[in-house]
Amino acid sequence: MSVLIKGGRVVTADEDRVADVFIEGETVSQIGESLDVEADRVIDADGKYVLPGGVDPHTHLDMPFGGTITCDDFESGQTSAAFGGTTCHVDFVIQPKGSTFTEALEQWHGRREGKAVIDNGFHIAVTDLHEGGTLEELATLPDQGITSYKLFMAYKGAIMVDDETLFRVMQVAADTGALVMVHAEHGDSIDVLVKQALAEGKTEPKYHALTRPPETEGEATNRAIQLARVAGCRLYVVHVSCQEAIDPIATAREKGWDVWGETCTQYFFIDYSFLERPDFEGAKYVYTPPPRPKENQERLWEAVQNDVLSVVSTDHCAFLWDGQKSLGKDDFSKIPNGGPGLENRLQMIHEFGVRQGRISLSRMVELLSTNPAKYFGLYPRKGTIAVGSDADVVVFDPERRVTLSASTHHSRCDYNLYEGTEVTGSPVIVLLRGKVIVDGDEFLGRAGEGQFVKRARFGEQLGGRSRMGLVAG
Ligand code: URP
Ligand code: ZN
């Protein structure tokens, strides 16, 4: 099967030009002006953008958390991703306490098999590390394509790790070349503040934010950076939400340390006041770190402009408002932490980043696709449009007007964080490895066609298929 995408504005992190893209089988085989080729299907992309498929490095599909399970499984979550122009993501395998990493990975493979409609890799989240067992096992994971280790510095009593575990994982990463990812909040002080708030009868959703002040994020971010320097590993700070966390990352990057940071779409748009919405509506915005005071939003835009933060992910961790968030009706600490958003990242960043003049189209591609592919060992197979790369391509109509809503999105979530937001610009055709999986409002992907991607280590480029390894399912 061959596809010719004709006359679109092909935008990568480095280039922005009108060209044809010719796809043979699963890969891009030619890019150029007025290509003289025969194709099985020709897509007229005149007036459209032709973008590399989005890579979302931070998602939680079918994940047990907060006493329940996230409402999107791999099929619904990935279908939603595809409609939003994301063709690859890296999901978190959370090691159940007492399990080996191999057991945890088996569980997560079982969750995606037969359901996956786009490609994905896995990070491993370490919760239980001991010598003579998981400590040694951890070192074997990069050779299996699991090249990032995640540590939660919060969620005390659940998945939080102590500093010894954090540091030991960092030392393993320094040896294996894996990237260490941290959820950076000071879990001990938050735990005290939550208990004190509840003892005082403070139970509404807004106390989720009031018991996790920005300083707790700043402290943990700085601690992780300093410990990573001692251990000599690379560090990636997930879901940065506020100035207090931006500052230590900015310092680290100025000094040339191996530190990178990500923010998520929601932190640009949703502020603390959303948590104060009446009738338990605030629970929709209970995710962690929490929505911050509004002034942080411009600081986040500046940080992505200046490359202090270099990725925008979604942290899609969706729970139903009716039936799951309601577990915390009388106690904010029982509201499962997480929000939806996998489908709307490109539309929102295009509208408020590109159309409102904050970032260029190429920078948008870099933040949503190229940088996550590079940092997480997917580049150049993913994250760009180049000869030899996977033909994961989004044909994006910059004039298409859409109103974002739970009534039209493809996630199972019963609310949308951006409900009623009008955007101009949306994907119209999405290809996964050369196959059209979204055509207008129609989904043409098939469960089981998404592939598991074994990722390279940070800085190692993936080109040939032999190096990458793919598992259908
Ligand atoms: O509230 C959130 N973000 N839930 C998902 C788990 C995490 O902390 O990333
Ligand atoms: Zn987190």
Ligand code: ZN
């Ligand atoms: Zn997360």
